[in-house]
Amino acid sequence: QEFQRSLDENADDYTVTAHARFEMANLDASQGDYSDALKFYLMVATIYENEYFCSESLLRAARIFEHLQRPKEAIKMYSEILEKYKNSPAANLAKQGIQLIK
Numbered sequence: 001q002e003f004q005r006s007l008d009e010n011a012d013d014y015t016v017t018a019h020a021r022f023e024m025a026n027l028d029a030s031q032g033d034y035s036d037a038l039k040f041y042l043m044v045a046t047i048y049e050n051e052y053f054c055s056e057s058l059l060r061a062a063r064i065f066e067h068l069q070r071p072k073e074a075i076k077m078y079s080e081i082l083e084k085y086k087n088s089p090a091a092n093l094a095k096q097g098i099q100l101i102k
Contacts, residue, residue: 003027034068037064045058055091058078059093062075071101074101
């Protein structure tokens with residue numbers, strides 16, 4: 001509810017809304033609601049241009065896809081990190097993720 005209120009009150013502040021959606025995804029993931037977590041992670045990665053939140057969202061989405069035994073989708077997320085955010089901290093983890101899957 002707090003995250004939704006943040007979204008409502010700060011609709012024009014993309015840093016706040018990206019952070020709120022990212023945390024909503026983290027909460028869903030921690031509760032095992034992977035469908036909603038993926039929805040929010042992919043929303044953040046698609047809508048926003050924040051290197052940290054976008055790369056971390058893709059990384060966490062990839063890990064959920066791995067957990068769900070969907071390696072093709074995981075590789076797609078890891079590859080997107082390496083294409084768009086190659087200098088981010090998530091990039092090294094993406095490289096490792098791809099190597100472990102292959």
